Amino acid sequence: MGSDLSFVNSTESGCQIFRDTSGCYVVSHALNPGQRAITATLAGAYAACQGWERRIQPCPADSGG
Numbered sequence: 116m117g118s119d120l121s122f123v124n125s126t127e128s129g130c131q132i133f134r135d136t137s138g139c140y141v142v143s144h145a146l147n148p149g150q151r152a153i154t155a156t157l158a159g160a161y162a163a164c165q166g167w168e169r170r171i172q173p174c175p176a177d178s179g180g
Contacts (some may be wrong), residue, residue, distance in 0.1 A: 131143050142154065
């Protein structure tokens with residue numbers, strides 16, 4: 116990530132949230148390092164994290180039961 120980003124927070128699953136100099140939030144995930152999402156609000160950044168985490172973590176219904 117560039118030097119124009121300030122670290123905001125990270126989740127236990129590896130999602131990282133940064134704020135850029137224009138005030139937008141940039142979200143990335145450790146398991147998808149090439150992907151980034153840009154949102155206008157911090158709430159949107161957390162929603163992007165949740166979206167990635169749902170795709171990365173297996174659904175309990177997929178356990179073969």
